[in-house]
Amino acid sequence: MHHDRQTRFQRRGRVAFIALLSAIGGGMLLLWAWNTIAVELFQAPNIRFKHVLAFQMGLAALTMVPLAILRLARHARSGAEEEK
Numbered sequence: 001m002h003h004d005r006q007t008r009f010q011r012r013g014r015v016a017f018i019a020l021l022s023a024i025g026g027g028m029l030l031l032w033a034w035n036t037i038a039v040e041l042f043q044a045p046n047i048r049f050k051h052v053l054a055f056q057m058g059l060a061a062l063t064m065v066p067l068a069i070l071r072l073a074r075h076a077r078s079g080a081e082e083e084k
Contacts, residue, residue, distance in 0.1 A: 023056060026056065027049060027052040027053055027056060028049075030052045030055070030056075031048075031049055031052045034047055034052075035047065
């Protein structure tokens with residue numbers, strides 16, 4: 001039992017670590033792309049890393065809301081079927 005809990009904790013930690021590295025790496029890539037392409041080609045203003053992180057968090061929230069709604073609807077539907 002203790003071993004299962006430890007492996008589950010390690011798996012969640014690994015997933016969180018990969019997600020954090022992906023967010024930082026993706027943010028650096030977005031920052032570089034914007035400041036290289038948009039600023040040089042279209043004379044758009046430079047952005048900072050905090051703006052990229054805010055953009056990523058906004059995208060994450062926009063994708064999580066529909067997924068949460070679908071999951072809640074599926075849960076409510078399965079609960080209604082169990083009552084029959």
